[in-house]
Amino acid sequence: MKQKKIYLDYAATTPLALEVLREMLPYLKKDFGNPSSIHTLGQIAQEGLDKARERVANFLNCSISEIFFTGSATEANNLAIFGLIKSSQKRGVKPHIITTQIEHHAVLEPCKELKKQGVEITYLEVNKEGLVKISALEKAIKENTVLVSIIYANNEIGTIQPIVEIGKLLQITNSKLKTKIYFHTDAVQAVNYLDCDVEKLGVDLLTLSAHKIYGPKGVGALYIKQGSPISPLIYGGGHESGLRSGTENVAGIAGLGKAIEEIEKSKKDIKRIEKLRNKLIDNILKNIPKAKLNGSREHRLANNVNVSIPGAEGESMVIALDQKGIAVSTGSACSSRSLKPSHVLLALGLLPKEAHGSLRFSLGKYTQEEDINKVLAVLPKIVQRLRKISPFK
């Protein structure tokens, strides 16, 4: 008998929603035109792009001219960071960036690369819940600070940063400065669950991804507030107002537009997911000795569970769960070349044995209570078995 697959890795990627696929299909079939073409087929494709741009702009409460489609959220982060730094360097500034220790690699690696090129970087520490201290940010600001990039909700531990407060602080700071500090947030994990109104958030740049919101892979978008000086990274035919050349992925972008529109409709589902999340957390902590929740209980994405289970190694737990048809992920790095556990868990101050014994469950709109019950039925046995094999119990 084939067992039912239980997918609890929505933070890695989400399945494509049927209504999104329906929106995409015409552009993969009969409406295949190039949006740059003048003829009808081209214009149909152009309309598809326009519609998607409007949907994304509506969602973010911004103007359509402030939305730029990219090939991924990673690319959008790169465009925000490199694009802004490039333009400030053109003005002869030696730029300084403030970010955090718990960013996604798509922000950390561009910063690392820029450091090699002489850009100053400050990595803000986080407390044991994964929260940035606003006072630390305030202290880190320098005369030459041009960019603050802080992840809205962390992909591993689900901690939600005080983006509104940070936005306000930067607004006050900017009113006293000659050169503006721009504020970027990677909102990839936040879009499904949190308010992404850019006016309320006070951000100048915001990254989002289609495949984390039941859309297709290979599409991201960057919101760029009017007047922000961003230089392109890719040159060519001048697509996306010259900021991102390359014929648009029309079907993918149309999918992103539909996916983001659907989020409004599923807002009432968030409470349900949150309840399931709480059930999962509470019962893991109750039924598995020494298990510990990573991140914040209060400032936490509705769909994220991240626990450390000492004595049982993460990859082993993932594989054992997979054998039971349950897909989750871990911050352990037994399989990575560096053997270095997750930088996010280390930044929380976790010991190696806690970081290697971590599991992340990320829920989504197709998660049912019976899925959570199944996890709660099999996980304690798996942990017990692995602890029996392990020298640490």
Next chain:
Amino acid sequence: MKKIGPYTKKVFEHFQNPHNMGKIKNPDGVGKVGNIVCGDVMWLYIKISKDKKGKEIIKDIKFETYGCLAAIATSSVITDLIKGKTIEEALEFNRQEVVDILGGLPPIKLHCSVLAVDALLEAIHDYLKKQKRPIPKKLRERHKILEKEKKEIEKKYKEWTKTEETLHEKRKK
């Protein structure tokens, strides 16, 4: 051999039901290798006795492993293979044998088989040392390397938790 993802069915069998798992009471030698920092720890216990010809053999062998499924599977296989072997035979053991029995391992997991052999060598080293007997050169040298690696890993961990640009005080209360 039939594969499920990058692993053979054999790997899963040993992961699911590992052989020779656990501790030996009053072992004659213990080998502790790997490091929790890297997420792989293997402890191997041996009990020595003499066979009919008076040769020393590994009468019993058990393991405790914290690590991925490849680490657990290689621990299980090596203990199977070594049980009943003479010390000389154990010292000459080739890790490829473990890999072959498992029907291969993904390249990134081959280090697990190195870990398993090191645990065995360390256990024999421990036994000979306790017996105050001469330790073969090869064994002595490998022991030295492993000790050195241990120190390097601990240093590395300190680096991981300390990013130069941060004003970080570690291990939050």
